[in-house]
Amino acid sequence: MKNIFLICFTLMVVLFTFSACHSEKMETGTTDVTGQLSLASMKMEVDLKVDTVYPQSRAGVDVSNFLLTIKNSQGEQVEQYTYSEMPEIISLPVGTYTVVASSAEAATNGFDVPFYTGSTEQFTIKENELTEVSALTCRLANVMISVEYDEELRKLMGEDVVTTVTIKEKTQDMIKEYSLDIPSSETRKAYLIAPASAGSMDITLKGTIDGESVTEVKRVDNVQAGQYNIIKYVLNSVDDGTNSNGGGNLNIAINIDSSMTSSDETVGVNPGEEPGIDDFPTDGGEEPGDGDGDGGDESGSEQNMPTIEGTSFNKVPFDIDNDRLTISGAAELQVTIGAPNGIANLFVEIISETLDVSEVGLPKSFDLAYPGENSDALSGLGFPVGDKVIGQTEVLFDISNFTILLPTFKGNHDFKIRVVDSKGLEETKTLKLKVEE
Numbered sequence: 001m002k003n004i005f006l007i008c009f010t011l012m013v014v015l016f017t018f019s020a021c022h023s024e025k026m027e028t029g030t031t032d033v034t035g036q037l038s039l040a041s042m043k044m045e046v047d048l049k050v051d052t053v054y055p056q057s058r059a060g061v062d063v064s065n066f067l068l069t070i071k072n073s074q075g076e077q078v079e080q081y082t083y084s085e086m087p088e089i090i091s092l093p094v095g096t097y098t099v100v101a102s103s104a105e106a107a108t109n110g111f112d113v114p115f116y117t118g119s120t121e122q123f124t125i126k127e128n129e130l131t132e133v134s135a136l137t138c139r140l141a142n143v144m145i146s147v148e149y150d151e152e153l154r155k156l157m158g159e160d161v162v163t164t165v166t167i168k169e170k171t172q173d174m175i176k177e178y179s180l181d182i183p184s185s186e187t188r189k190a191y192l193i194a195p196a197s198a199g200s201m202d203i204t205l206k207g208t209i210d211g212e213s214v215t216e217v218k219r220v221d222n223v224q225a226g227q228y229n230i231i232k233y234v235l236n237s238v239d240d241g242t243n244s245n246g247g248g249n250l251n252i253a254i255n256i257d258s259s260m261t262s263s264d265e266t267v268g269v270n271p272g273e274e275p276g277i278d279d280f281p282t283d284g285g286e287e288p289g290d291g292d293g294d295g296g297d298e299s300g301s302e303q304n305m306p307t308i309e310g311t312s313f314n315k316v317p318f319d320i321d322n323d324r325l326t327i328s329g330a331a332e333l334q335v336t337i338g339a340p341n342g343i344a345n346l347f348v349e350i351i352s353e354t355l356d357v358s359e360v361g362l363p364k365s366f367d368l369a370y371p372g373e374n375s376d377a378l379s380g381l382g383f384p385v386g387d388k389v390i391g392q393t394e395v396l397f398d399i400s401n402f403t404i405l406l407p408t409f410k411g412n413h414d415f416k417i418r419v420v421d422s423k424g425l426e427e428t429k430t431l432k433l434k435v436e437e
């Protein structure tokens with residue numbers, strides 16, 4: 001689906017230049033030749049042309065407080081007026097200028113705060129000549145967001161559910177971030193500062209759903225100014241074949257409809273396991289292609305499925321599906337995660353009979369791609385985090401440092417590892433460890 005989102009207004013600017021009837025001596029002794037700029041005949045029209053998946057208001061935009069800024073060839077501000085208070089005639093020295101129109105001084109993050117801007121091509125004020133400039137078109141210059149939840153999902157949502165949208169922009173020496181929390185009760189349009197060029201957008205769903213705590217993150221690329229992204233959460237019931245009553249695990253599909261990139265990004269969110277259902281079987285897990293694929297080239301899908309393999313237990317490969325490894329002291333323990341399409345998320349859940357991971361400063365479950373406040377603790381153990389995971393086609397998950405903690409905690413210790421690639425394909429394996437009495 002490709003929709004075009006264009007909000008524009010046309011601003012006709014007619015420039016009249018007249019030679020000065022006399023030379024004005026400045027205090028410095030130099031002579032400035034000026035021309036006349038007529039603003040009296042300037043027309044500003046607002047034409048909203050919105051074509052999205054839902055009908056939009058055709059109401060006009062109030063331009064009375066729009067700023068009109070005249071800049072010289074160095075980009076320096078020469079004059080600035082609001083549209084409603086601009087003078088009819090102003091004098092300008094001969095030279096090259098542009099007229100910039102904007103709805104505010106700068107874009108901001110917030111609700112119902114669209115930022116429109118545009119500028120003319122450069123024009124020249126010449127002595128004794130009449131100069132006209134082309135039409136000026138202002139467009140939406142930030143990123144517009146709305147969030148929708150289907151009714152079945154809303155019935156299960158707690159009041160704490162919130163979507164956090166973070167736009168990231170890479171510059172030469174830093175990464176800029178623009179973020180906004182959108183509560184589930186919010187109905188207004190959200191607007192975020194757009195990157196100077198195409199950037200990325202992280203969508204985080206967090207809160208209580210069906211009594212379970214949910215935190216999921218999805219990244220969308222090629223985000224740019226003028227986009228209208230509609231984030232739609234839809235509840236699907238996923239039957240794993242073990243529930244005779246037709247129920248199953250909950251699955252929330254997050255669909256992002258972008259009006260300028262025709263993207264349809266989808267991510268599965270599992271807000272908890274049903275009692276008695278083994279989502280991580282030891283016989284190899286789900287078969288490739290059992291997901292929401294389009295049923296096309298089955299062999300091609302299998303070839304591109306993510307993989308999780310036991311690479312090294314004290315320098316010997318192991319069968320992650322069937323082996324339970326005995327830990328008696330510090331050991332080299334490595335798992336290799338592969339994803340030909342690039343990794344989007346790498347979820348890990350630590351399940352231990354005797355070790356409370358919170359006592360060592362770790363959460364029970366986390367996403368190595370987006371570790372948040374846990375980044376330092378996880379990287380301190382040698383786990384890959386952030387950019388060392390996102391977009392990578394192969395990641396070495398090295399648990400060697402963690403094995404140092406285990407010998408005093410007798411019993412079984414499991415690592416449930418779930419990798420999701422950029423196309424929504426995923427694989428889950430459980431690394432099984434034990435410390436004997």
